[in-house]
Ligand code: FES
């Protein structure tokens with residue numbers, strides 16, 4: 001009997017502001033394409049059910065759960081992952097604040113929180129505490145109790161000129 005052949009897809013997109021082409025098995029999600037085909041393993045693989053937020057990236061500037069987006073749907077689009085957050089060898093103010101204020105412990109949830117917070121900053125110049133809580137409400141953390149995360153994002157807001 002003839003073995004079933006996997007179907008492959010080829011797309012061109014912008015990843016962290018660089019034009020990128022990638023060939024991948026057509027069934028893969030954006031999360032799998034990023035991690036397995038582009039070796040961008042900063043985006044974390046959590047529940048794969050849209051419940052934990054660990055896989056959050058920006059797609060055309062909007063936060064999405066990359067475990068729920070097909071790679072095929074990203075042709076011609078722009079993806080920003082946690083690897084694209086630092087600017088010219090300098091950590092983003094959110095990354096600095098997470099590192100210094102206990103926003104990260106095991107770190108597994110951190111890329112997702114950072115990207116959700118980045119989306120919040122892009123939308124609101126100075127998000128309020130309530131907006132921060134709402135903006136991060138789709139992300140789960142098993143370690144920090146969230147207070148360090150909220151403190152880090154609030155600190156990054158306070159440091160915004
Ligand atoms: S891995 Fe995507 S929401 Fe959990």
Ligand code: FES
Nearest residue numbers: 105106141142143
């Ligand atoms: S720091 Fe461990 S899950 Fe959030």
